[in-house]
Amino acid sequence: MTVDNRGMLCAQGILRLMRALVPLPAGQLVRVLSTDPAAEHDYPAWCANTGNTFVRHERDDQLIVSFVRKGQA
């Protein structure tokens, strides 16, 4: 599954990721596309505080691709 947060800023990207994870089962891997440089720090911090697992980032020029694994509930 992919969450397309390109063009979104900070909190709205987090909110979209949170909503996308709700219906998914624990353990599901999600790919997040971002152009906001803050994503590099925001997603790991958000995962650490919400029981989800930040896996890694990949960069492709201005595009940041983040991988997040949904945690238990």
Place this chain on the structure above:
Amino acid sequence: MKRLAVIVSRGELNSVVQAATLVMAAVASGLAVRVFFRDEAIPKITRAGAGESNLSDAYRGHEAAVRERLAAQGLADLPALLRQIREAGDARLYACSSSMAIWGVAEPDLLPEIDGVRGITAFLLEDIADADRVLTF
């Protein structure tokens, strides 16, 4: 669950949007947030005033471009932002009763996204006293 109390006193659109996006991030991160709108922020949470797009003096000369960028990000529609905050988790949005009296604003004038009217004493003794952090805008 950690608790955050937020006091919003400034009334420019950009200031209220800054507060709202921070609250959005906090709620989406699992924090319980209690927001107290007061003073200049009161008109922004009324049905009549929420659509006003006044900006801080620092933006003078750039208003049109800034408003355009806020709209492009979905940040110019304050009622929609407040709805997103409420839907995202444990957030309660209150209007200060004394500030409302100074503005001549009654409870029916408030946006439906506002949970209710609260006095400063109750907010101090209950919401702030229980909070892990307090932020002001």
